[in-house]
Amino acid sequence: MARTDSAAGSDDIDALIIGAGPSGVTAARLLAESGFRVTVLEQGDWPNVADYPSEKLERDLLVAGRWNPNPNHRHGPSDYPINDSDSDVHPLMFNGVGGSSVLFWAEWPRMIPSDFRVRTLDGIADDWPITYEDLQPYYDVVDEMIGVSGLGGNIAYPPGYVPPQPALPIGRIGRIAAEGMNKLGIGWWPGTSAILSQSTGSRGACARWGTCGSGCPEGAKASFDVAMWPGALAAGVNLVAGARVREITVSNQGLVTGATWIDRAGVEQHTSAAVVIVCANGIGTPRLLQLSTSSLFPDGLANSSGYLGRNLMMHPVATVLGEYEQDLEPWIGPESHPIWSMHFAETDVSRGFHRGAKWTAVVHQGPVSLLQRFTELPLAERSGLAGHELIERLHGRSYEISASIEDLPVFENRVVLDPNLVDSDGIPAPKIDYTMSDESKRALDWNLDRIVEVHEAAGAISTKRVDFMGETGWHLLGTARCGNDPSTSVVDGYGRSHDVPNLYIFDGSVFVTSSAVNPTPTITAFALRAAEHLVETASDQRTPL
Template sequence: MSNTHLIQRPLPEVVDVLVIGAGASGSVAVSELAQNGFSVACLEQGDWTPATEFAGDKPEWELVKQKKWHPNPNVRQGPSDYPINTDESDVNPLLYNGVGGSTILYAAHWCRMMPSDFQTRTLDDVGDDWPFTYEDLQPFYEEMERTMGVSGLGGDPAYPDEPSFPLPPLPLGKVGLKAAAGMDKLGWHWWPGANSIASKEIGHRPACLRYGACLTGCPAGAKASTDLTHWPDALEAGAHLVTGARVREITVDDKGLASGAVYIDRDGVEHTQKARIVVLAANGVGTPRLMLLSKSEQHPNGLANSTDLVGRRLMMHPYGAAVGTYEDELESWLGPAGQILHSMEFYETDKSRGFVRGAKWNLMPSGGPLGMRSGYGGRPVDESFGVNFHKNVKRVLGRSFEWGVIAEDLPDESNRVILDPELTDSDGIPAPKLLYKSSENTEKLIKWHVARAVEAHEAAGATSIETTELMRDCGWHLLGTAKMGNDPKTSVVNQWGAAHDCPNLIIIDGSVFATSSGMNPTATIMANALRSIRHLVENRATQPMSGE
């Protein structure tokens, strides 16, 4: 099935809803709104990414993945990308601009948050409680798992409802069995990982071919990116999609309500699209950037920013890892990549560890022979080359795997997205700048968890183990920069994503997370987006709109 759909219809002068961003959350919104009779248009600064362009099934894969398919837009520097100043950030943000957004390049780990993640203030006296509970979001998780065709095994005792999944789990293979044996020796929790990757044909998507190239786009089309799972039906239902549309401002009417957006096409021509409601779905960096860019008489500090919270509380999930190497041949280049296993053994707070909150662990394969062979400069030549080049390949290739640690970082108002005073994108629009420092709690958390991951490898029989306690290129999860909450004085949006200061501006991406959890967030982003948009659909009669 092709993942590009060029249905072009004339845009109405005014649409019911304008969605900005065609990624994980924007796709949910457009699909849901179009199928419920709304006129809806989506502005996406990127384009379709045909699956034939993905390199995961080609010999050059490991060479090109370090540039063209790199998740860091500052490295990739594609025509759809905007620069992000990271001079004052411990972590680089990772994202993709295009139809499907970052689901094009994500690892497809499908992780519901835990009940405690919604109540960190109540339970651990840190962060903030979300304005709803796990049980409120649970039916939307279930619905998204069906829509995305998630593969996994039911009965996981880490969750209250032991969720089942529409497809059976992907194979553990030799890597998963080796790691599981180690966890069993220690009596630690493990479970086959849930992934939004088809283990069997579902809908138009074929089964996974285990290229292990999930992070550079799935050449088989088995991974659930929203260009496959949502856009075909949304376009059939009448949605409008404008690609190459880089938004520079959300406009407001004389009441201060959102009235549309000004965008620039790839020929440099400026357009205005009017709308009764605006939905922001541009990720935890792009969304606050746009809000800060949208200053007006009614919103002098940026759109819906009377609290000065827009852009603040940025959370990016610092990531630690332990890579173990084994004597056995494990075929560790095979997918999914993807999480083969996960472990929640140390997810919940235990204050005796010297920190609060925890982390999900995920088991991932190690890829091909080139792997992470970069950054040699300055290290002794014979460390990586000469006879050791061959010895290292024989020792590591097919024989190593990673326990990764998704560390929950807590909200801190000094971690933020601001507008760079000098740097601009290719259209002259001010670029975002990140101010982000990993906290002492996070550093203690990662150090402790990585030490346990080393023990897990030792128990599984690893012959050598290498650790990383803060990977700089790890900022996949861009969260918290337009916080949701019940109090307009301490939050930007309410529990349905409607901005307190601008009730027809609905924010549905990871920006609204009150806390970050220690989970990959796509499942929660999509479930929350569905919950917010369904509320909008059900309450359309009383929803404030521009032009009324």
């Protein structure tokens, strides 16, 4: 079946989805399998496995250039610039079929039950309009669809959760980190990963390349171009790559009618549809809706609440590097998450902050990532002979434990349209205003102190705190939040706009709170549940066609 179709402008489309990443393809596949005629518009291209940096000698150079996760460094034809000059964290993403899962590390933790009830339990932020129990069966289905490995019985979750594939080996780094946590009474668990531990269909089991973040050459990692798109295409989904959407169009009655987009030749096209679903991530989605102004929606489409683009959350991350005497075999994968800990994920106000953190053991595959941990040193002490000596000392004998903290929503953290910056098609680019809160800084500091203790208990001969890293903005959340109250949310618990009944949002923008864990499992479970509801209520759906 062809991957793209030039007939995207036809009017016999039930659902038009903008964005071919995890949420977009998950929804597209279910809708098509349910008989919907579905077209997906994606501004990027299909990634070519042969181009992945992972098995190339020049990997570090490629990751610093055209495979860099920061679009402001990558400058690809699929990318749009982002003004992040007023942001403490720099947003990261991959624009292409499969979305940012092409470059993610495939950590696959679910949110925990308390994450959905932060207002009720802790008196801060807001509760979600749905619960863990609402999403649990959809978490299970997505795990089966893409192939998730792990060990059942993790006490951070309700009883009964068992990933469909056995856990991957934790390796030397996992064992050493576990020994340190055991000595301090800190709970840990083998990694739950969107990586096959057993071959399935055309996808091989993890060969432990350890280069997950620069593309899996084995097909074991569940990047969604590999794990979900083949099924979506087989179900009849029409995918149009190289299609940059400029505007979602509306009728005089206030219903969306489709989308105007620009192809790679610079030609403007329009695709009509009964329903439009936006899956463009927590920056791309509010950008597009703010671009879609009209006399009916002068402040941006679906923005009567004023919450569109607000409450941006990006999961601040900090780490502690531990140096050891023994060889740790960091070149044996997976690249991240051999073990993880949710021991400090729940609120304990005696620590001086609300909510908690997820800890993850992380390896360093090459010299560049190690040197990036020493940017405070003068250049002469981390380059030339001094740089080689530093790498010779640490490479193969060090690893990190990172702390990803729950980033609580702040109304002033937001995505807006930049008044001057535009993309290669002349469309206004987004500007990010994001300041890490004092509470987040306290949370990072407290967790790093504990991680130093773990390294020391595990036998580290030295430790180095990396108190904050700006290049960690993978998780773009909260900018079109879901809720029951139209005055304080953009969509309902099924992703449907309060203002426009045939407009939906299924990506991380809908998050009310961020949890401390990686969001893709929850994003895809939300998308699957919402798409199922759209199918079940199709007879009641208002459309302009």
